Amino acid sequence: MTALPAAHVPPRGRAERRARTRQLIAGLAWCSPWLIGSSLFVFAPMVMSLYFSFTDYPLLEPPLWSGSSNYQQLFHDPTFLRVVKNTALYAALSIPLYTIFALVLAAAMAGRARFTSFYRAAVFVPTLVPLIASAMVWMWLFNGEYGLINKVLALVGIRGPAWVVDESWVPVSMVLMSLWSVGQGVVIYIAAMQDVPRQLYEAATIDGMNAPQRFLHVTLPMISPAILFNVISLTIAAVQVFAVPYVIFRRPDGQNPAGHYYSMYLYENAFIYGKMGYASAMAWLQLLVVMALTGVLLLVGRKLVHYSRL
Amino acid sequence: MSNPSSHLESRSAPLRAFRHFALVLLAIAFLAPLVWMLSTSIKPETQAASGELHLLPAPASSTLAHAADNYSKVWSDRTIRFPLYMRNTLIVAVLGVVGMTLSSAVVAYGLSRIQWKGRNIVFFLVLATMMIPFPVLMVPLYIIFRDLGWNNTLKPLWVPAWFGSAFNIFLLRQFFMTIPTQLDEAARLDGCSHWSIFWRVIMPLSKPALAVVALFHFIYVWNDFVGPLIFLTDRDQFTLALGLQLYQSQAGNTPWNLLMAASTLMISPLVVLFMLTQRTFVQNVATEGLK
Numbered sequence: 001m002t003a004l005p006a007a008h009v010p011p012r013g014r015a016e017r018r019a020r021t022r023q024l025i026a027g028l029a030w031c032s033p034w035l036i037g038s039s040l041f042v043f044a045p046m047v048m049s050l051y052f053s054f055t056d057y058p059l060l061e062p063p064l065w066s067g068s069s070n071y072q073q074l075f076h077d078p079t080f081l082r083v084v085k086n087t088a089l090y091a092a093l094s095i096p097l098y099t100i101f102a103l104v105l106a107a108a109m110a111g112r113a114r115f116t117s118f119y120r121a122a123v124f125v126p127t128l129v130p131l132i133a134s135a136m137v138w139m140w141l142f143n144g145e146y147g148l149i150n151k152v153l154a155l156v157g158i159r160g161p162a163w164v165v166d167e168s169w170v171p172v173s174m175v176l177m178s179l180w181s182v183g184q185g186v187v188i189y190i191a192a193m194q195d196v197p198r199q200l201y202e203a204a205t206i207d208g209m210n211a212p213q214r215f216l217h218v219t220l221p222m223i224s225p226a227i228l229f230n231v232i233s234l235t236i237a238a239v240q241v242f243a244v245p246y247v248i249f250r251r252p253d254g255q256n257p258a259g260h261y262y263s264m265y266l267y268e269n270a271f272i273y274g275k276m277g278y279a280s281a282m283a284w285l286q287l288l289v290v291m292a293l294t295g296v297l298l299l300v301g302r303k304l305v306h307y308s309r310l
Numbered sequence: 311m312s313n314p315s316s317h318l319e320s321r322s323a324p325l326r327a328f329r330h331f332a333l334v335l336l337a338i339a340f341l342a343p344l345v346w347m348l349s350t351s352i353k354p355e356t357q358a359a360s361g362e363l364h365l366l367p368a369p370a371s372s373t374l375a376h377a378a379d380n381y382s383k384v385w386s387d388r389t390i391r392f393p394l395y396m397r398n399t400l401i402v403a404v405l406g407v408v409g410m411t412l413s414s415a416v417v418a419y420g421l422s423r424i425q426w427k428g429r430n431i432v433f434f435l436v437l438a439t440m441m442i443p444f445p446v447l448m449v450p451l452y453i454i455f456r457d458l459g460w461n462n463t464l465k466p467l468w469v470p471a472w473f474g475s476a477f478n479i480f481l482l483r484q485f486f487m488t489i490p491t492q493l494d495e496a497a498r499l500d501g502c503s504h505w506s507i508f509w510r511v512i513m514p515l516s517k518p519a520l521a522v523v524a525l526f527h528f529i530y531v532w533n534d535f536v537g538p539l540i541f542l543t544d545r546d547q548f549t550l551a552l553g554l555q556l557y558q559s560q561a562g563n564t565p566w567n568l569l570m571a572a573s574t575l576m577i578s579p580l581v582v583l584f585m586l587t588q589r590t591f592v593q594n595v596a597t598e599g600l601k
Contacts, residue, residue, distance in 0.1 A: 023426040026504060030420025031432055033413040037473020042439050045450035052449060105336070108329060115330065121588075122337035125344070128580045130533040132551040133573040136558065137347045140566055146359045148346045155363075180343065232441075240443040243535040247555055263445040263536075270449045271540065283446040294441050 052280035070281035087262040091238035094178040102185030124183040135247040167258035192226035221306040228301040351571035352377040358567040395553035403531040409472030410527040418482035466541040485519035
């Protein structure tokens, strides 16, 4: 760009253009770590996996073009259909429950009432626990014989289920575990609630609104950008859930079919069955689903979310 | 500061008492898993796997002895080598945190303090990559690192951090945007280059945000399970996350007391770190990303 002939440009314009070029070079240089890193570790892999998804690629041999057969095969693969169903059910149950729970807790803890910082810490500490450690702890809590949960239930005369073994209880266990990390959402919502101008509440009170009405008509709209942001992150995370179910629902004879999720099956295809092409087709479908869901949420958000700032 | 609880402010004493009661129950429920983990970790195996509901092992006086026994067993086990996994995880964490913080700050500077054509496009690309699920990149990354000869070393786990990550760049960029530009202009009039503005003006003013990024990455490394699962096969290279699941996969009979002791050991650095930095953490973590 610097080499462009600039003979006809008046001196001031040329100096300006040179300054602009210098800025461009500086900007690119400062961004180069990410530009290089994302090309190597994000964009190139994406292109590679798109290509692999149209091939037969058994890891130790070079990929062989196979057209759309991987994609066609997927829709006749009962395990694939099952993991899609499990993952969708998990997302559909956990995201709304998590969001409602986080909002209620944030509302109850947003003030400066006594002990608030203790409650906040109690809710936040579990989010620090590494996934794999939390999987271990919950596996122990859920243990049918000696687990804490069933022991406590027995105290009140309830015979607890086999939480991680019984297929119909697997989705419930997953949702319970996801709610344990609700602290992340709570912290985000508390921060957002603290930014809501107090005058709005005063005006609403003068207009005769009671507390629940103020929450619905003042708090919720004012913090809706934070809610949208959090729901999008939760969706992206739910679609790729892996570590916890991988550990918790593993049985001697293989994975509990109700506790088998999309990313796990992708991983198994790639690294256990050596079907890299098939796994790549799953990867691209996953990417398309995430992009579509994010797009839909952003569109819905444009209608519902209130962005004006006072 | 405004009173943020205004929407639910309850003036009546019974309502307030009820709220506290509910919150105390909730706090207990949230902490119970961790308390039970600790409790199991200090019991002998026979007592851990029993129908009883006690916090301490049977003669309470034996608590310390059992605790010492379990934790030293975990620490000195010959097949599941906890200190080695701790060392590996620390290497990945320290190298990663330094690289992540530095390079994310550099990129964030380019996206906030320099005006250039294309800046918004790059910023949009940074945001867009945040939604790419890791499993999408799993297969090609495995192949790339295999061809580089990096698989089964710790490199795939920390080298990419030296190129920044979308979320941390975003976080720092938002923070840098709040620093008045007059500061740079004054420095530039004094003949400062971008490099010295970055080091002498922006970085010193951004310590809290940089601390958050460093903490985030540390937690990320401690948490990461899928990465090590794919790139590491040799037990000598394992990180804590991989090592911990060895306890469970070993045999049918999980030694619950040892597993809980190991989990406690894995969690404790994070809890200590959290307590040391609680202020910065809770105040900045949530808010920075949203403004």
